[in-house]
Amino acid sequence: MNHAEVDICEHGRRQAQCRQCTGKYVCVHGARIAQCTKCGNGAGICPCGRRRYSCVTCGGGSICVHKRRRYLCRLCKAEAAAPSDNPEVPDP
Numbered sequence: 001m002n003h004a005e006v007d008i009c010e011h012g013r014r015q016a017q018c019r020q021c022t023g024k025y026v027c028v029h030g031a032r033i034a035q036c037t038k039c040g041n042g043a044g045i046c047p048c049g050r051r052r053y054s055c056v057t058c059g060g061g062s063i064c065v066h067k068r069r070r071y072l073c074r075l076c077k078a079e080a081a082a083p084s085d086n087p088e089v090p091d092p
Contacts, residue, residue: 007015009023016023019030027036037045046052046060053060056067064070 009015009018009021011018011020013021014023015021016025017032019026022028025033027033027039029036029038031038033039034044035051037049044052046055046058048055048057050058051060052058053062054069056063062070064073064076066073066075068076070076
C-alpha cells in the first residue's frame with residue numbers, strides 16, 4: 001500500500017484511526033493506543049497524566065531551563081540570537 005492509498009471506513013475516516021470501527025490504533029477505552037494510560041501503553045504520557053515531552057514537572061524534552069515551552073521562550077530565543085563571545089576568525 002503506498003501513501004496515496006488510505007482505507008476509508010463507512011464513517012468517512014481512516015479505518016485504522018476510527019473509534020467506531022475500532023481501528024488498530026484505537027484501544028478498548030476509545031483512546032489512541034500510544035496515549036492511553038488505562039491500558040498501560042501510554043508511553044507518551046507521564047505519571048502526571050500529561051504529554052511526557054511537554055510536562056514541566058517531569059522535565060520533558062520540549063521544556064527549557066526557564067521552565068517554559070522551548071519554542072515559546074523569549075529568553076532562549078534571545079540567548080540564541082546574541083553574538084557569541086568567541087567568534088570564529090577566518091583563516092587568511
